[in-house]
Amino acid sequence: MQGTHLLNFLDDKQFLEDLKAQKQQAYSRLLDEYQKLVFNTCLSFVPNAEDAEDIAQEVFIEIYRSISKFKGNSKLSTWIYRISVNKSLEFIRKKNTRKRFGFMHSLSGSSVPIDKTAYFTEFNHPGVQLELKEQQETLFNAIHQLPEAQKVVFTLHKIDGLSYKEVGEITQKSISSVESLLFRAKKNLKQILTTYYKKEGW
Amino acid sequence: MNDKKNTFKHLDDLIDSVSDIKSVDTPPFFKDRVLNELGKLENQEQPLLVLNWLTPKLQIAALLGFVFLNLGVLYQYNSANKDQELETFAQTYGLSSSQEKSILN
Numbered sequence: 001m002q003g004t005h006l007l008n009f010l011d012d013k014q015f016l017e018d019l020k021a022q023k024q025q026a027y028s029r030l031l032d033e034y035q036k037l038v039f040n041t042c043l044s045f046v047p048n049a050e051d052a053e054d055i056a057q058e059v060f061i062e063i064y065r066s067i068s069k070f071k072g073n074s075k076l077s078t079w080i081y082r083i084s085v086n087k088s089l090e091f092i093r094k095k096n097t098r099k100r101f102g103f104m105h106s107l108s109g110s111s112v113p114i115d116k117t118a119y120f121t122e123f124n125h126p127g128v129q130l131e132l133k134e135q136q137e138t139l140f141n142a143i144h145q146l147p148e149a150q151k152v153v154f155t156l157h158k159i160d161g162l163s164y165k166e167v168g169e170i171t172q173k174s175i176s177s178v179e180s181l182l183f184r185a186k187k188n189l190k191q192i193l194t195t196y197y198k199k200e201g202w
Numbered sequence: 203m204n205d206k207k208n209t210f211k212h213l214d215d216l217i218d219s220v221s222d223i224k225s226v227d228t229p230p231f232f233k234d235r236v237l238n239e240l241g242k243l244e245n246q247e248q249p250l251l252v253l254n255w256l257t258p259k260l261q262i263a264a265l266l267g268f269v270f271l272n273l274g275v276l277y278q279y280n281s282a283n284k285d286q287e288l289e290t291f292a293q294t295y296g297l298s299s300s301q302e303k304s305i306l307n
Contacts, residue, residue: 031233039228127224
């Protein structure tokens with residue numbers, strides 16, 4: 001049993017060295033092992049297949065560029081999760097800025113067409129059943145309105161199904177902070193959804 | 203009262219339903235596309251390897267060295283020329299002792 005652990009450790013060490021040496025074979029293995037995880041994480045934050053694919057690609061490019069900075073203080077998967085979350089949030093921020101910019105332009109009288117929807121992307125999550133699409137779209141819209149820290153913790157725990165410990169490692173927060181953020185996220189979500197359904201005359 | 207209870211139950215169910223979203227596979231040829239992009243990146247980044255040794259720390263050290271060297275030379279230049287400048291000043295305003303002793307006066 002100990003021998004297997006040692007072999008795994010040596011294999012991981014060699015794998016990391018190959019990644020740092022930018023060997024194509026190592027990146028092929030990295031993609032085999034992590035492409036699904038990265039794509040699904042991006043999809044949890046940005047529920048649009050095309051956008052999530054672009055972000056996932058950027059994640060692997062970022063891994064390639066900054067693997068030399070990875071010191072091995074955390075698990076490789078944790079580090080990859082962190083990059084996926086950051087890239088997704090970066091994408092959302094850019095989209096929101098573009099929306100605000102479009103709105104300012106429309107106020108100043110220029111003819112830039114503005115997208116009046118509150119959500120930053122067209123909802124197109126391949127993992128959502130068709131009959132639940134409308135309901136999930138409303139929920140994702142509500143999640144989008146949460147403060148960033150709450151959004152990250154809620155998405156990683158509830159959508160990606162990670163444990164408090166894993167979420168804590170990725171976000172570099174203690175388990176009690178994760179619990180507290182999750183509690184506040186649920187409370188805020190209920191408030192947002194109640195307001196939404198009241199408006200809809202529910 | 204019952205309505206309120208039902209609404210809260212519905213909201214809880216809705217929030218929990220997010221966990222039912224199924225994990226999906228990556229789009230076809232995703233891996234090939236990424237490997238292709240990484241290959242392009244490798245070709246682009248190769249010329250930079252020539253100056254790889256010039257780390258930010260070395261760059262700052264070189265800059266500081268350059269600044270100190272310049273300050274040193276400037277200080278030395280100023281102190282070496284001080285006497286000469288004083289002499290020129292004195293001559294301009296007729297305060298020089300060598301001028302007083304001139305046979306022309």
